[in-house]
Amino acid sequence: MTVAETRTGTGSDMATPTGTGTDVRRGTDTDTGRDPAVPSDTSRATGAGPRPRARRDGPPTGVFLAVIALCTAVTAANIYLAAPLLNLIARDLGVAPSAAGWIASVAQLGYAAGLLLFAPLGDTANRRRLVGALSAAAGVALVVAGLAPGLPALGAAVFAASAATVVPQLLVPLVAERAPAARRGRHLGVVVAGLFAGVVAARVLGGLAGQAYGWRAVFLGAAGLTALIGLATAALLPAETRPRAKTHPSAILKGVARVPRMLATSSELRSACLRQAGLYGAWSALWTALALLLTGPGYGMSTGTAGLFGLFGLTASAVAPLSGGLVDRFGVTRVVGAAYVLAAASVPLFWLGGSWIWALCAAAVLLHAGLTAGQVANQTRALTSTASPATANTAYIVSAFIGGATASALAGPAFERWGWGGVCAVAVCWLALGWLGAARRRPGRATRTR
Template sequence: MQSIKLSKSTLWLMTISSGLVVANIYYNQPLLSLIAADFDIGEAAAGKIPVLTQMGYACGLLFIVPLGDKVWRRKLVLLDLLVVIACLLWICFAKEFWMLCVANFILGVASVVPQLFVPMAAELSTTEQRSANIGMVMSGLLLGILLSRMLSGVVGDLWGWRTMYTIAVGLMVLTWLGIYKLLPDPTPNFKGTYSSLLRSVFDLAKKHALLRLASFRGAMAFAGMSAVFTTLIFHLEGPPFNVGATVVGSFGIVGAVGALAAASVGRFTRKWSNYKVILAALLILLVSWGFTFGAGQTYWGLVIGIILLDLGLQASHIMNQTDFFAIDSKATNRLNTVYMVSYFIGGSLGTLVASWAWQYGQWTGVCAVGFGFNAMALLAHLLFARKVSA
C-alpha cells in the first residue's frame, strides 16, 4: 500500500498541469489556416500536423506511460517536460514544413504527462473517491484540450501562430517548476525489465475483455469529437459564417460547459450501474449529431451540438476509466496505456478520415463520419458490456 495520501493541493496540481501540458498538442487546430498560408501549402497538407501530433501522443502512451509502474514518476514527468519545452522552441523557429511536422510528432510523444497523473490519482484514492478524483484530473485535461483552441485562435489572429508557441514555452517552464516543488513520488511497483514491462501491457489487453471494450468505446467516442474540431475551422471560414480562428477557438469555451458538467458523472453511480451511465453518455453523443448536422449552418446548432458532444465524451471517458482501473491496482499505468493508446489512435483516425470527408463531402461528410464512429461505440456497448461485466 502507498503511504502517500492524495491531498487537495496535489490533486489541483495534477489537474492544472494536465490541462496545460495537453494543450500543447491542440494549439495547432485553429491555427491550421495560418500555418498553411505561412508555409504556402494546402489545407489537406496542413491537416497532417494534428494527425502527426496525435500519432506521436499514441506512441508516447505506448512506450512512456508504462514506465510509471517501473520508475520514479516525478523524475519521469520532469524529463518529459524538458523534451516538451525543447519541441515547442523548435516549432517557434521552424523554417521548413518538415521541421514543423517532426517537432509536432515528438511533442506528441512527450506530452503524455497527464496520463501519468490519472493513474496516480486512481492509485492514491480511496474506492469511494476514485471516480471523483479521476473526473477532476480528466476535467483538467479536457479543459486544456478545449480552451487551448480558444486561446490559440485569439493569439493567432492577433499576433500570428508562432506567438502561441512562445507563450506555451513560458507556461511549460512554470509547470516544470511547480511539479519539481510539489509533486509527490509514489514508489514504483514493477521490478522486471523494460521489455517485460511492455509485454505485460499486451498481456493485460489480452487477458481482460472489459479493458478491450472500454478501449474501443473510448476510441470511437474520441474519433467523433476529433472529426469535428479538426474541420471546424474550414466549416466556419466559409458561408454562412465567414469567420476566422478567434471564433473557432471560442468553441473551446462552449465545449468546456459540457466537460465541466461531466466531471460529476460519478454521482450517478450511486443510483445507476456503470452500464447505464455509459449507455446514457453514448446516447448523448449520438443526439449531439442531430444539432451539429441538422442545424450545423447556425451558431446555435453548433453550440448545442458541441456541448452535448463534450458532455457525452467526457462522461463515457471517466466511467470507462473507473471500470478498468478496478482490475489491478498495481498495474494502473499499464491499464491506462492500453486504454489511452486506443483512445488516441481513435482520435488520429477521426482526424484523418474527417480530412478526407471534408475534401469530398464538406460538413455533411464530416458529420456522417463522426456519427458513424459514435454509433460503433454504442453498438459495442450494447452487444458486449453485460457479458464482460458479468
C-alpha cells in the same frame, strides 16, 4: 447489469480520465468500494492491498493540488494546440487548409505512443526526474514546431511534443496516494478540472493568440510555459520512499506486449475501448474540421472568434462529476447508452450547423456531454475489467486516441471533397462502428488477465 458494473466501488474514485495505477481486485464490496480482505484503515482503503505510500513531506495540500492542476492543464493543452490554428498554419506554409488537418491527428497519435512508452514508468522511475525530463523534452519539441519550415517537420515536432505530454498520467496516481480515502474523489476532481481547462485554453486562448501574434508564437509560448510549469512542478513533488524496481527496456516492452493479449481475453475491456473510440472519433472529426467550417466562406470568422467555440468544452467540466454518480446508481451500460444517444443527437444538429449557428451551439453542448459521460462510464468498465487496471487503462486510453486520430485524419479530406456534410458522415460512421463493434460483447463473468 454486468458483473463489472457491480464492482465499480466508489464512482468518484474510478471515474477519472486517467488510471491511478491501483490494483482493483475482485470481490470488492459494492457499498464501501474496498476489498473485504483488506483492513479498513485509511492507508489501505484503496482496495489495492498493503502498499507503501508516498511520504507526505511536500507542500501543503492546497498548494500541491493547485500546482498539479496547473501542470495538467498546461501539458494537456499541447495535444490540442494545433486544432484552432490549422487555417493559419496552412496559409503560412502555402498549403490547403484540409492538407494541414492531419497535424491534429498526429498529436493524438503521439500522445498514444507516449502512453505506451512513458506512462508505465510511473510505477518504477523517480517521478521528480521523469516529470522534469518529459516537460523539458516537450518544451524543446514545441520550439522545433514553432520554427518548422514545412508540414513534415511540424508533424514530427508535434508528435514528439505530444508523446512527452503524458505528465498527467504520472501525477494522478500521486494525487490518489496522498489523498485521504474520504477525499480522494474530490482531489482527483481538481486534476480532472485542470485537464478540461487545458483543452478549453488550447482552443480558445490558442485561437485568440494565433490571430493576434501568429501560430508560431503560440507554439513558442507554449514551449516556455510547458518547460517552466513542468520543471517547477517536478521541484515541488514530494520525496518518495516507496521501493522501486529497476526499469529495463525489456520490462517496458513486456508491458506493451500485454496490452493486445489483455484486449483479446477481456470482452469487458474490448467493449470499453471500442465504445470510447467511437465517441472520441466522432468528437475529433467534428471538432478538427469545425475551425475550417467557421473560418471558411460560409461563416467567415477570424481564427480568434472561431476559437471561442472551445468554451463549449466547459460542458465537460459540468458533466464529469455528475457521471460518476450516474454510473454508481444506474450502471455502466445505461450511462454509455445515454452517452451514445446524446452524441447521435448532436450529429444532425452539426449538419444543420453548416448554415445555422444556433444548431452548432446546441450540437457542441450535446456532443461534449456525451463524450464526457462515455469517458467516465467506459473508463470505469475498463478499470474493473481485469486484475491489472494500470495495463487496462493504458489499453483504453490508447484505443480512444487511435480512434480519435484516425477520424481526425479523415476529417480534412472529407471536408475538402464533400464539405461539412462529409465530416458529419465520418462522425456517423465512427459512432456506428463504436456501438456495433462492441454489441457482441459476451455476457457473464469478466475475464481476469494476469
